[in-house]
Amino acid sequence: MEYNFQKIEKKWQNKWEKEKIFEVKEDLSKKGKDKYYVLEMYPYPSSDLHIGHLRNYSIGDSFARFKRMQGFNVLYPMGYDSYGLPAENAAINQGVDPAEWTDFNIKSIQQQQKHIGLSYDWRRMVYSHDPNYYKWDQWFFIKMYEKGLAYRQESYVNWCPDCTTVLANEQVLSGKCWRCSSEVExxxxxxxxxxxxxYAEELLDGLN
Structure with a gap:
């Protein structure tokens, strides 16, 4: 018996979307379901998804489904880390406008995520290049600066010469950039x- 997985997957994905079964219900009553929030690292929309994205989001999706099966009212949104150098550098390399390139890739990634069958509440999208989003980043930073919690200082950083950006320690794998495999300087x-x-002590105390 032949198993036409593409036909069967499409059937159920259409049913999920039509019946809106992954849209979280806002229930403020005390008798409502216990709430649970599942959030994954947002992808950079500098190109299509790759196998690393599939690993990351399939794990998150499995966990969100598991919590729903346990009876939780699960908030499981998706967003795109679209306001930064990776997306801008990719657009420059392609010779296109960064905004157009980013919007094109976001639509492409969304189609891939839906094709995989990820159970996001698609009404709750976040785009970090949206002024209504990053204005709050700016507000938080200004407040930290006013409180003396943000300051400038010279220091050594992990630098990728090809991506022309600073890398966190977690983004350096065996001395190479996790994105392009260039030697990190x-x-x-x-x-x-x-x-x-x-806030180190306060944060540690909060774990107890």
């Missing part, structure tokens, strides 16, 4: 820092 630059150590 140590560069002395003036950077913004946040005084997270000011």
């Amino acid at each position: 140590q560069k002395f630059l003036t950077q913004w820092f946040l005084k997270i150590r000011e």
Whole structure:
């Protein structure tokens, strides 16, 4: 017996969308279901999805479905980390406008995510290049600066010469950039820092 997985998957994906079964219900009553929030790292919309994205989002999707089966009212949104150098550099390499390139890739990624069958509440999309989103980033930063929690200082950073951007330690794999595999350099630059150590003890106490 032949198993036409594409036909069967499409059938159920259409049914899920039609019946809106993944749209979280806002129930403020005390008798409502217990709430659960599942959030994954948003992808950079600098190109299509790859196997690493599939691994990440299939795990999150499985967990969200598991919590629904346990009876939780699960909020499971998706968004795109679209306001940064990876997307801008990709657009420059393609010779296109960054906004057009980003919007095109977001639509492409959304189609891939729907094709995979990920159970997001698609009404709750977040785009970090949307002014209504990043204005709150700016507001938070200004408040931290006013409180003396944000400051500038020279320091060595992980620098990718091809991506022309600073990398976190987690983005350096065996001395290479996790995105393009270029050799990472140590560069002395003036950077913004946040005084997270000011809250180290308070954060640790909050774990108890």
